Amino acid sequence: MSAVAGHALSLQRVSKRYGDFVAVQDASLEVASGQFLTLLGPSGSGKTTILMMIAGFVEPTEGRVLLDGRDITALPPERRDFGMVFQGYALFPHMTVAENVAFPLRVRKLGRAERDAKVRAALDLVQLDRFAERKPSQLSGGQQQRVALARALVFDPALLLLDEPLSALDKKLRAELQEELKALHRRVGRTFINVTHDQEEALSLSDEIAILNHGHLIQVGAPETLYERPATRFVADFLGKSNFIEGEAEADAGGFVLRRGAARVVASGAPRAGRTLLSLRPEKIALLPEGATEDNVVEGRIASWSYVGTGYALTVMTPDLGNIRVHLPAWRIPVSPAEGLPVRLGWARDAAVAVAEDPGSPVPGGVA
Amino acid sequence: MTPKGRHAAGWWALIIPALLLMTAFYIAPILQVLAISVTEPQPGLGNYERLFTSESVQRVIGTTLRIGVITTAIALLLGYVLAYRIAMSGPKAQRWWLLAVLVPLWISVLVRAFAWVTLLRRQGLVNQGLLATGVIDQPLALVWNELGIVIGMVHYMVPYAVLPMLSSMREIDPRVLTAARGLGAGRIRTFLRVFLPLSLPGLIAAGVLVFIFSLGFYITPALLGGGKTLMVAEWIKLQILDLIRWGLGAMMATVLVVAILATLAVLSRLVNLRRLFGAGS
Known part of the structure; x- marks a missing residue:
């Protein structure tokens, strides 16, 4: 051939x-x-x-x-x-x-x-x-x-x-x-x-x-x-896993900032305004050790965790942004995970991307 | 014997009562009847000599084989088309088709034979219809001859042909047919090279079943043959009940049994019979 x-x-x-x-x-x-x-x-x-x-x-x-x-x-x-x-x-x-x-x-x-x-x-x-x-x-x-x-x-x-x-x-x-x-x-x-x-x-x-x-x-x-x-929420969710953060965006120097209640999340990319959905991959979030800082820092407590061989999968309950899934290589985790443990999550401003809602979104009881 | 073997032998023992019953009330009398073929009218193989000397015996066997082969061929052809149609239809349609195939089986063969007589005789529906439309000007001899026998027997046999072929066709993975077309074979070639070979076991099973049934068929040939065309079963009845020639009748019965067993033996060399008739796989 x-x-x-x-x-x-x-x-x-x-x-x-x-x-x-x-x-x-x-x-x-x-x-x-x-x-x-x-x-x-x-x-x-x-x-x-x-x-x-x-x-x-x-x-x-x-x-x-x-x-x-x-x-x-x-x-x-x-x-x-x-x-x-x-x-x-x-x-x-x-x-x-x-x-x-x-x-x-x-x-x-x-x-x-x-x-x-x-x-x-x-x-x-x-x-x-x-x-x-x-x-x-x-x-x-x-x-x-x-x-x-x-x-x-x-x-x-x-x-x-x-x-x-x-x-x-x-x-x-x-x-x-x-x-x-x-x-x-x-x-x-x-x-x-x-x-x-x-x-x-x-x-x-x-x-x-x-x-x-x-x-x-x-x-x-x-x-x-x-x-x-990913262009839409579905793509971000189907191809790998993703956290979604929804809020009001306004332009700032490095891209835009998303406000959700008291929380501010900075993201890079084209400036945008209005209702915005952000996708944030679990593996792009770090557990910050004492004293360290990042573009975005959120405090919370570990709600659940599991060891999956390649690392740890954590769900962190944050007062500002709700549940956030985090995936960490085992050697990158600064604490030993335990339920209720207070942690600080951090991610760079280019870690999250804005995604659109889907056309023809899943209708309840719709086509399978 | 291994423990497993002993275990298996224990299970086999369960069929002994049924086996004894069959031997005492079924197999033994049959053997007795068959034995008559070498004892009456005098001990010896005189009855079997007739196979080679008597023209009428040879004619009966010839007729039976000819009708059996023709019936089998036509029943297989019709049955194959029908089974193909059923296998290709949706599950709901399949149930209706199957019902239509099975309904004739529930009607007495006697009733069906007489129904054919009314349809096919000289003043019957078919002849009158054809005469009225001017297709023919003389009634056709459709019954009381070989043609009548074949029509009646094919009608009886088609369901028996459909069932084994259908079960074999249902085992064919439809994706294989899609694959054949995707790989460049047109519909006809897909059928000839893939579907037909895969349904062949069912075709052979149906052929054996129908042919064996045809050889020993009695009622339909007796009624639709009008006494002029004799097949083996009717000939045996004639010898034993009318002419009281038990030896000759029993000889022909033996020949029939041997012919059927021989057919099965030859076939079991060619194909897996147990599989064909659905016993395990």
């Missing part, structure tokens, strides 16, 4: 409705050639529907799907030439590993010699050459996953679509295969579009993440951008 350049895909104002139910609402997305894009969202967010529209299994109610500028909205799935790894792999149980991998070539009527060579190359690529004559049921979950990958890549597809490719695996294997998937993407240089609800997987694999909620595409960007500068 030579490193042919991938293909670019774009969704233009795509919607999908089933009767009254809106699965995807007005989503536009550009996936550049060779990119690894992940559609991330909770279940029912419309991420799988978008993938199925790209694959051609679901026809959009509105909007267009373009591949390298060519409209493919009406093309049936078998004529799109996209490789696809399905949830649960969907290997053909009556065929051997080699026959599974040969399937896309067979339906494309390739000659036997060429077919065999390609199958061998694809199995080599996923290090399964020794298992060619086994049936899928004789393989482990991780091996089946690799067969599914080989089968999806063997015919040099324009795009590789992955529907929750790692969700059926246990945690350790998942981490291992994440590495492999990433390496594979680098090696084949193709455009990958992945669907997952696992934020860690999305962060570690992707060049770009598109976050969805309730059928809305909320933010698209590089993992760092999304994590550091």
